[in-house]
Amino acid sequence: MTLQQSRQTRGPASGPKAEVGGGTQPLGPRQGEDRQQSSAHHRSRERFSRALGWFSLSLGLPAVATPRELARLTGVPDDQQNRTVLRVVGVRELGVGFGILTQPRSAAWLWGRVAGDAMDLALLGLALRSKHAQQSRVTAATAAVVGVTALDLVRAVQLSRGLGRPSGRVREDRGMHVLKTITVNRSPEEVYGFWHDFRNLPRFMDHLEDVQVIGERRSHWKAKAPAGRTVEWDAEIVEDRPGELIAWRSLEGADVRNSGSVRFTPAPGRRGTEVRVELHYSPPGGVVGATIAGLFGEEPDQQVNGDLRRFKQVMETGEVVQSDATTHGRPHPAQPPKDGVIAQ
Amino acid sequence: MKAITWNGKKSVRVEQVPDPRILNARDAIVKITSTAICGSDLHLYNGFIPTMENGDVLGHEFMGEVVETGSGVANLKVGDRVVVPFPIACGKCWSCQHELYSLCENSNPNAWMAEKLMGHSPAGLFGYSHMLGGYAGGQAEYARVPFADVGPLKVPEGVSDEQVLFLSDIFPTGYMGAEMCDIQPGDVIAVWGCGPVGQFAIASAFLLGAERVIAIDRFPYRLEMARDKAGAETINYEEADVYQGLMEMTGGRGPDACIDAAGMEAHAPGLLNVYDRAKQAVMLETDRPIALREAIMACRNGGTVSVIGIYGGFIDKFPMGSVVNRSLTIKSGQTHVHRYMRPLLERIQKGEIDPSFVITHRMRLDDAPRGYEIFVNKQEACEKIVLKP
Ligand SMILES: NC(=O)c1ccc[n+]([C@@H]2O[C@H](COP(=O)([O-])OP(=O)(O)OC[C@H]3O[C@@H](n4cnc5c(N)ncnc54)[C@H](O)[C@@H]3O)[C@@H](O)[C@H]2O)c1
Ligand SMILES: [Zn+2]
Numbered sequence A: 001m002t003l004q005q006s007r008q009t010r011g012p013a014s015g016p017k018a019e020v021g022g023g024t025q026p027l028g029p030r031q032g033e034d035r036q037q038s039s040a041h042h043r044s045r046e047r048f049s050r051a052l053g054w055f056s057l058s059l060g061l062p063a064v065a066t067p068r069e070l071a072r073l074t075g076v077p078d079d080q081q082n083r084t085v086l087r088v089v090g091v092r093e094l095g096v097g098f099g100i101l102t103q104p105r106s107a108a109w110l111w112g113r114v115a116g117d118a119m120d121l122a123l124l125g126l127a128l129r130s131k132h133a134q135q136s137r138v139t140a141a142t143a144a145v146v147g148v149t150a151l152d153l154v155r156a157v158q159l160s161r162g163l164g165r166p167s168g169r170v171r172e173d174r175g176m177h178v179l180k181t182i183t184v185n186r187s188p189e190e191v192y193g194f195w196h197d198f199r200n201l202p203r204f205m206d207h208l209e210d211v212q213v214i215g216e217r218r219s220h221w222k223a224k225a226p227a228g229r230t231v232e233w234d235a236e237i238v239e240d241r242p243g244e245l246i247a248w249r250s251l252e253g254a255d256v257r258n259s260g261s262v263r264f265t266p267a268p269g270r271r272g273t274e275v276r277v278e279l280h281y282s283p284p285g286g287v288v289g290a291t292i293a294g295l296f297g298e299e300p301d302q303q304v305n306g307d308l309r310r311f312k313q314v315m316e317t318g319e320v321v322q323s324d325a326t327t328h329g330r331p332h333p334a335q336p337p338k339d340g341v342i343a344q
Numbered sequence B: 001m002k003a004i005t006w007n008g009k010k011s012v013r014v015e016q017v018p019d020p021r022i023l024n025a026r027d028a029i030v031k032i033t034s035t036a037i038c039g040s041d042l043h044l045y046n047g048f049i050p051t052m053e054n055g056d057v058l059g060h061e062f063m064g065e066v067v068e069t070g071s072g073v074a075n076l077k078v079g080d081r082v083v084v085p086f087p088i089a090c091g092k093c094w095s096c097q098h099e100l101y102s103l104c105e106n107s108n109p110n111a112w113m114a115e116k117l118m119g120h121s122p123a124g125l126f127g128y129s130h131m132l133g134g135y136a137g138g139q140a141e142y143a144r145v146p147f148a149d150v151g152p153l154k155v156p157e158g159v160s161d162e163q164v165l166f167l168s169d170i171f172p173t174g175y176m177g178a179e180m181c182d183i184q185p186g187d188v189i190a191v192w193g194c195g196p197v198g199q200f201a202i203a204s205a206f207l208l209g210a211e212r213v214i215a216i217d218r219f220p221y222r223l224e225m226a227r228d229k230a231g232a233e234t235i236n237y238e239e240a241d242v243y244q245g246l247m248e249m250t251g252g253r254g255p256d257a258c259i260d261a262a263g264m265e266a267h268a269p270g271l272l273n274v275y276d277r278a279k280q281a282v283m284l285e286t287d288r289p290i291a292l293r294e295a296i297m298a299c300r301n302g303g304t305v306s307v308i309g310i311y312g313g314f315i316d317k318f319p320m321g322s323v324v325n326r327s328l329t330i331k332s333g334q335t336h337v338h339r340y341m342r343p344l345l346e347r348i349q350k351g352e353i354d355p356s357f358v359i360t361h362r363m364r365l366d367d368a369p370r371g372y373e374i375f376v377n378k379q380e381a382c383e384k385i386v387l388k389p
């Protein structure tokens, strides 16, 4: 429950391309709408991470405040010993929940959980010694205790080593690199064929508005940027191996210099095709990486993940799959959309 | 339309929400004729499943009449009577093609949420949190059914709603629970929990050739149903020690397979209950694995523990040493309902089982809030509630 990643803080955009991510100009009504749309995903993600923290916190709070009340709620007999247990455990969880919500790195707080488990062991030991405990239950409970702390310990160690961080993304000073893979249950030829027609890309790539093919190897790309703006560039295919690989890069004069490749390899055991996408964005002179990140309006890592998932949906089921909640394009209860309110 | 919505812990409401309509080509709209409240809904009701939002339409066990189909649905027509499986499955991905329908790789548009909690995402489910799709559920007058060319089972004339409604979830769930036990002649199966899922696990264990089934619960009326309707022997865990009881009944071997049909909100008498309730209440563990621990400890050497009770997150004090040192097999899953609907319909038609035996309450959709209350508190000898929109 405690493993959400922290939000990356991004500095304000600066330099010659500040209008890409800056959003300092007054917004017209249409731009305002778009801005709402583009940041909706980001907000919902952040909300989710925090929801887990709040979930923990809201439940920890009553334990400290009114252990008597909580004892009643949880159906635990309200005696002195139980009340103390609840209070001690509650205080600790409160600390942990709070840490998850407020700290940029949660590893330290997970270590807090490990310590907490050690404490529970001690508490349970106390319970086992109590004269109310029946012998057979004591045996069962003692055996059950053996595996204590293992999970928390493992997660804390992983997080400390950085394994809990988002994978496949290296942010350099001079640009941003994203690497993502997914397996699609279609042949490499089919998957290659669909991708090769770049006009298909906006169907599953959220931030792409439009791609026009203007020649054998050339295309024109238009992407959404925050604050209702767009960035555009011409791209050319630099390598093209049917059924295997497509690589492209933007041409001179691009708003954001970028390149990408997608590689298709047969997955073992007739599982279809492993699709491996690499994208690289380099900012023009003087622009910080934050501007590029602003292009996505959220974690680029998550964005590409979502794009690939939608790609798979289109390839395998024929369409991008909608649920009642996702049609609203912003956090919304799972209810059917009202007439005319479908976001996409 | 009218729908039952979630509004925070222990609060459900009858609300007006927009009518569903076709969003994807493979959708159908179903006018619901019967729907039910599930033990899984109680986990939502009690606030133990994260990523619910106020206003979410609940319900995942429903059937009705097709009133509209998308352009991609060729096998159904308006007027067909269908039962809808609770997991949403595309039929085209690797998991679907391997009959692992509750693991469909395409039906959860919020997969990234589930990935954070579980590493990978399972399928989207009707009315079961945003992490599992954000789909409106079937405790309503109408429902949109995605991938309607794959999921819904057409119901023939001559069988009533009440006989086939539970093909949507609990009958296949109990059946899969028993199937995972790989029952051999002479096997003794123990089932924790005599809720509707437990009842179907018991009945299915017999269908699959179990010699004896021992059912465990604490509510006399539920134990009685397990004995009289499903044919089990019973242990009331408030009156007897379960481990000792099972050893006495199995010559000290332990049951050949154990089914956990109690799930994450299991209850225990005594100090262990205090411990798990406290830890769950403050989120040091999200689930109370009381029945599961007991099932593991009781299972015979080399036996199977089949977990169909739902767990949402993390558990504590899991007796892994017992599992490893005694060569136990653990099997689990949200039910791959699509796999079982047709064969179980055949069993119903042949008269091998009438699933309506679990129904104790029939109510109007408007009465759902009261239904949740008596079901969660096990009042009025409530076993299973069917709602009629
Ligand atoms: N795997 C699936 O796909 C699937 C599908 C449907 C339901 N479920 C799950 O199955 C479980 C049961 O569902 P239900 O509708 O029968 O719910 P229910 O609440 O009616 O039944 C649960 C029963 O377990 C009993 N119980 C609690 N603690 C116990 C213990 N320590 N030992 C023995 N029994 C105990 C309760 O007294 C109750 O009778 C739930 O967790 C539900 O979420 C899973
Ligand atoms: Zn259910």
Ligand SMILES: [Zn+2]
Residues within 6 Å of the ligand: B089, B090, B091, B092, B093, B094, B095, B096, B103, B104, B105, B106, B107
């Ligand atoms: Zn699928």
